[in-house]
Amino acid sequence: MTIKDIARLAGVSVSTVSRVLNNHPDVSQDAVKKVMAIVNKYNYIPNTSARNLGMSSSDNIGVIMRGISNPFYTKIITAIGDKIEKSGYTMVMQQISTDEDELRVAAMMEKDKRLQGLILLGGHLNYTKEQVSSIGVPFVCCTFSNEYGNLNSDQYSSVCIDDEATAFSAVEQLYKKGHKKIAVLLSAVDDGSVSQVRYAGYKRALKDFNIPEDDNLIIQIHSFNIADAYHEMSKWLDKGIDFSALFCISDNMAMGAMKALRDAKKIVPDDVAVIAIDGIEASEYTNPVLSTLCQPMEHIGIKAVDVLVDIINNEGPHQHLTLPTTLREGETLR
Amino acid sequence: MTIKDIARLAGVSVSTVSRVLNNHPDVSQDAVKKVMAIVNKYNYIPNTSARNLGMSSSDNIGVIMRGISNPFYTKIITAIGDKIEKSGYTMVMQQISTDEDELRVAAMMEKDKRLQGLILLGGHLNYTKEQVSSIGVPFVCCTFSNEYGNLNSDQYSSVCIDDEATAFSAVEQLYKKGHKKIAVLLSAVDDGSVSQVRYAGYKRALKDFNIPEDDNLIIQIHSFNIADAYHEMSKWLDKGIDFSALFCISDNMAMGAMKALRDAKKIVPDDVAVIAIDGIEASEYTNPVLSTLCQPMEHIGIKAVDVLVDIINNEGPHQHLTLPTTLREGETLR
DNA sequence: ATGAAAGCGCTAACAT
């Protein structure tokens, strides 16, 4: 079944069929009726590849998201999808795995789908100008910025929280409760990831509060996995290093760490206070409920689309939005 | 940058470029070198839409998955991806939301991507023959079968656990510990979903163990959400109905329920024993650790691909695999 | 081993 068949069966030309299918004006009610009858009868579905090829442009906005497994993105992607729809565009989403190059995927999508713009959800923070130059539509980085990269801020947009300040604030919470021996559970600190940025916030807080840095209090894993967090935390606890509080750079890691603490017979929050960053749904259901600094996920998604659509429609300038986090008190603070 | 430009720049014809790009034999080393030089220099990326259009067939296997938010699929999808790759095929994955018709999406993908076969991850269990007839390549239902539908078993393949028997076995665990007042937390029971099938297992178990059914012990929500489970469970607990054990049809729902129990000052497992089905990663990190019947996720993914590839390559018959679950003891049983 | 040219299924001028 192709558009040609439909045209023949309906007794009209392919262009009329195309017009009907795309709700173009200037088609008679009669034609619409005839075409739709055949379309429905044969359950005809147009070929998207052909359509994308034939079109010179589209109303597609691409969304590239890294890591299907990250529960943190769930709400954001939903918000993005809704907002794209409401803005009259069509969302084309592409999942990529951790080892894929999002900028390459972006370049592919841009051509295949004739994108008008692009939202990068998660991702590295250190693209170079050459890498970025391969993509020719406006794009906005969602939940991350380019702090350690060397892009000009007029080359891209971003919508995210201030990861450094949020980490600072997390440590501050701990400090205000009287904690001085504050361990940190983090991931890589040299790859421009949020882990690195949040670590910077941790360090600045220590400095501000006149707490000397102590390498023994740094627990590092090489992922953001709950299982890795659990195992590494367990190993670290075996060392018997003295500490009274733990700052985890993500909720997910905190959940792994809390089990390790439980295994080690450390009561949270009596023996150890715990705080994290993200505010994913699952961490509301831990026992005790995790105290964390919540990202405004829905707001982030909506704003990312807003910014992008503004750039597309009004050729507005690139923007960099920093959204505030909110503290979820939880039960792991003391 | 199109294949034409590359051809011109490399001083060869488009067909030669196409051959090089697709690793066809019968291309001179010299041609390969020339073409690749240009391709790399300009970072040329072929247009997938055009490629799909031009090709009469492909090595694409489609994977349609419902609900990005379901952590249960994470491991399965990874296994599927690996196995498809190893089998020499290419995975094209498509996310769909709960309200989209997967069979329609399947029909689209089949044409757009020239699929060889299709894997449906999650989904309803009650397709009709007409619905299925719109898709023309072999497909396998992954994690669900068609128990309440009216398909012939030679129209599709399936790889899943025996949901009914697993639910039975869950209740059996509770019964063996001496429980008679066994509440059940479930979702819809009239839509052919796993909820319905697992509910059937629950009922059969009660019957087998001579426990009368009691509507008061049925807690129903209209999703598989952790938040909905929490709220509905809380509301139910307010009623003060007497019970000593809880069977949740999914881990996720169990996590919500456990918080409700905690809020109600019910100690798990001392006051209430809890068991569920699925075995997602997060439920290993609850406090106490959830007792559950684990699905062999990786195995499910691998087998789904195996079955499909066998059908594609060898025109083998459709198969229906039932894989065993394993009990994770956890800490919520007593 | 390589090139020319005919599609693949659709959209979008351009004509009428």
Added chain:
DNA sequence: ATGTTAGCGCTTTCAT
């Protein structure tokens, strides 16, 4: 309002 036709960027016979 409708039809004709030339692409869109690629693959794939069919020649050579």
